[in-house]
Amino acid sequence: MxxxxxxxxxxxxxxxxxxxxxxxxxxxxxxxxxxxxxxxxxxxxxxxxxxxxxxxxxxxxxxxxxxxxxxxxxxxxxxxxxxxxxxxxxxxxxxxxxxxxxxxxxxxxxxxxxxxxxxxxxxxxxxxxxxxxxxxxxxxxxxxxxxxxxxxxxxxxxxxxxxxxxxxxxxxxxxxxxxxxxxxIRIGTFQRLAYFTETELISKLVDYCLTHYYGETPSGSAQDRALKFLSLVTEKVAIQAAELMAAGFVHGVLNTDNINITGEVFDFGPWRFLPTMDLAFTAAYFDEHGLYSFGHQPDALHWNIYQLGGALADICEEQALKDVLAVYPEVYLRTIREKLLRRLGIKPKGDKIDDELLTHLNKFMTTENFPYERFFFDWYGGGASEDRAMTGPEAHHYSKPSYGEFIAALKSYDPVNEAALSNAYFLNGKPCTMLIEEVEELWSHITERDDWKPFHQKLEAIREMGQALA
Incomplete structure (x- = not known):
């Protein structure tokens, strides 16, 4: 080698x-x-x-x-x-x-x-x-x-x-x-140590994570270090929740053993991308009560972070833990605004994000049962894409009177990069999606004929989309 x-x-x-x-x-x-x-x-x-x-x-x-x-x-x-x-x-x-x-x-x-x-x-x-x-x-x-x-x-x-x-x-x-x-390192890693009351090993793992995954030099008391660590993880996981929602992705099994302390999405099981905006949509056939449905994901991840806090309870005072965990909703709400605007490829004309646009966005998508990825494809760039959206296959949705409020709210925003709209990805008229029907269709080529070409073509299309959105 x-x-x-x-x-x-x-x-x-x-x-x-x-x-x-x-x-x-x-x-x-x-x-x-x-x-x-x-x-x-x-x-x-x-x-x-x-x-x-x-x-x-x-x-x-x-x-x-x-x-x-x-x-x-x-x-x-x-x-x-x-x-x-x-x-x-x-x-x-x-x-x-x-x-x-x-x-x-x-x-x-x-x-x-x-x-x-x-x-x-x-x-x-x-x-x-x-x-x-x-x-x-x-x-x-x-x-x-x-x-x-x-x-x-x-x-x-x-x-x-x-x-x-x-x-x-x-x-x-x-x-x-x-x-x-x-x-x-998972939330469940800390839970196991707490289960066996391995307080010294918990402190050692906290310092390891601070040093190697957050670039922090551990200092202060064991409680100070643990609270610092919990604060960093809480922010990362709140951001993860916002990213899942903006992407229209349903993880399926947001158990504490599937959540790592760096906030990356990993350990995939029966995942799905949303066909249409549906807060009750679930990915796992065995999730009978919708615990990890699309709309429940932010709360599920918040609950998981509380379990990490519980695993640190032998090191930290209860109120101090609660104070750190309380910032999760604020971070989530701030980030979901930012991520939805990123998906739309727009930025506010001033310094403040106006929730009016996002309110109209949510209302339209939930009431019209609109294809999730198609919406963000059509309106990437905001008002600069109006002509393209209004001549596309879903124009009949956008011409409804209820949609006018959204178009009006878009005027408070500018495209992040108007030149991106001339990218081949946006000119081909079709968003890159990954719905369950596509997953099964691609797999049929592999399992029936050992033909991997459509799969690799899909990967190329995904990466072309990523370049356009970057």
Missing amino acids: IISPNYKPEPAFLTLGQGYGDEVEAADFPKTIIRYRNDRAASEIGLDGLTDEEWTNHFGRFNPLPGNLMEPIAQRYHGHQFRHYNPDIGDGRGFLFAQMRDQNNRLMDLGTKGSGRTPYSRSGDGRLTLKGGYREILATELLEALGVYTSRTLSIIETGESLHRGDEPSPTRSAVMVRLNHGH
Whole structure:
């Protein structure tokens, strides 16, 4: 392996010592066929120069990267799953494989999914279906293009095993995935330590997170450091909630073990993008009561942050924790305004964001049952796109009298970049979407004919959209 100067290994997790994870071995797969390698993400950590053989060696066979973890580590955590506390979970089909600094000097984690059984697998086989990995690529690529702070799918390697699952036709193909994250420490990681009253280990983990994921030098008392940490995480997760809502994305399983302390969207399950604006829309067929429906996501994430506060209760006074957690709604409301304007590609003429526009936007989209992504495509650039929107396929919606208030409110805003409207993406007349029907259609080409061309064409379209929106 030729070492790139941009590859900067830093297995910082080892500095935590005992109590946070267990060394494990990766499964020995019968085949390793590269199905996806994200060289754009790999370039940020100096690994884009790997040959396919080297890529397979590290991300299919999990031979250690130079100067990195010599053995993978399955992390220990608990979590609330649909509000029920579960002490019997942890990295059951994944592990921390490596850590390194990226081009912005952030500590990044390479974590896996489908890499084999661990002490926390329980009755699971530790595997991942190829379709599960394929779906995560689509989710992370589109979220990234929409400007959402998300994990990136780095690698998918098909592994040649036949898996049986209850939620898709079986037997089905298997894969192992590697994701790139700015941290795999979860809210559930702290919950587990609190469950066992490991106060010293909690303080140590707080300092680790402050140092390595927030660039802060821990100072003051244990309570001071813990409150600082909670404040940073609260802000990040409130921003995450706003980004999910603006993107029209439904995560599906916002359990505390699926929320990391850096505020990235990760650990995807039965996700969906909204077909139309519907606050009650759910992604998971087993979410019978709509706990994680689209409209409940901000409250769900706020509740999760309270569980992190509870895990710090042996270090911090109750009122001090409540004071920190109370800022969540303010951060969320400020950010959702900013993110919706970003989606519309507009900025206020003055310094203040006028909620009148957003009120009319919400009213129109909820009453007209309008295609979510089409709306933001048609009106990207605000008033500068009126002619294009009014001659498009949904013009009959926009011509209704109830829509006039929205158009009038748009006049208080300017396009962020009017030149972007001449981008090929906006000239082709069709937004880039990722509805469940499209996911299944793309998958049918793979499962029926092993034809990956439509999938790669979709990835190209997503990235073209991302460039236009940037």
